[in-house]
Amino acid sequence: MTTYFSETQICCICGSENECSMLGSTNTMGSPDLDLRPPPMERETMHVWFQECHSCHYVSVDLAQESENAKSIVDSEPYQAMISRSEIPEIARRFALCALLNAHDREIAATALLRAAWSCDDADADELAKSFRNQSADLLVKMQPFEDSEEQATLATTLVDVLRRAERFEEASKIANLLLKFKAVKRTPVMLAVVNYQLSLCDSQTAERRQVQDAIEAA
Incomplete structure (x- = not known):
């Protein structure tokens, strides 16, 4: 309520x-x-x-x-x-x-x-x-460059989605691939699932809204 x-x-x-x-x-x-x-x-x-x-x-x-x-x-x-x-x-x-x-x-x-x-x-x-x-x-x-911390990784992961929704797929993929090297991402299963899901969405050039739950289900 x-x-x-x-x-x-x-x-x-x-x-x-x-x-x-x-x-x-x-x-x-x-x-x-x-x-x-x-x-x-x-x-x-x-x-x-x-x-x-x-x-x-x-x-x-x-x-x-x-x-x-x-x-x-x-x-x-x-x-x-x-x-x-x-x-x-x-x-x-x-x-x-x-x-x-x-x-x-x-x-x-x-x-x-x-x-x-x-x-x-x-x-x-x-x-x-x-x-x-x-x-x-x-x-x-x-x-950029983003630090390998939870706060900065979260900000960079958000940027990936902003770029993807703006149909800037190449830029989004580049940052997502960098994020896969972050320890802050590797030790956070939800964030790792989101980054991998973003890469798949960029590959298919999908710009529509998606939810965190979609990423978890796709992992």
């Missing part, structure tokens, strides 16, 4: 008062996607993961908290242009704004762009979803 509650937040950028819907509790049922998008019911709570000021469109988990250089970023041309892009689904646009606010941190920005792609998936906006995945992948690729 998912529950929500209402909270008033004062925007730190423009001072506007915002009535925000906040997540109280939720649960998960089923398997996450290969890019770690959570299963229902948690995946249906994306509309409250970030709040957006109704006045200046500043985006944050807490509108009262100002992120680094937030005011100048909100006033910037790229941010204002993103606000005006009505063809982008509302939740996806919110995540794209989050990526702009966090451009100084590649991983946070890439994660926000991937979540924008998820929102476009939900809206059947396939080309927009692919575009956001490409942007996310471009940021994550720049974080």
Whole structure:
């Protein structure tokens, strides 16, 4: 069961008062996607993961908290242009704004762009979803070389799926083959199954969404 509650937040950028819907509790049922998008019911709570000021469109988990250089970023041309892009689904646009606010941190920005792609998936906006995945992948690729640790291996495994879903099969396969040499992957049966499954999907040039459970069953 998912529950929500209402909270008033004062925007730190423009001072506007915002009535925000906040997540109280939720649960998960089923398997996450290969890019770690959570299963229902948690995946249906994306509309409250970030709040957006109704006045200046500043985006944050807490509108009262100002992120680094937030005011100048909100006033910037790229941010204002993103606000005006009505063809982008509302939740996806919110995540794209989050990526702009966090451009100084590649991983946070890439994660926000991937979540924008998820929102476009939900809206059947396939080309927009692919575009956001490409942007996310471009940021994550720049974080190479990945260390042989559980955290970095998980990030690289997610990148493999982002690349595959963007139909960048050769790049995805190259990283997947590197991951097979990681001790962090070899000692984690689920991660090893996912990497091998990704290689088979790349070989068949399959770009559709798949779940971790699919990889486990295919192992």
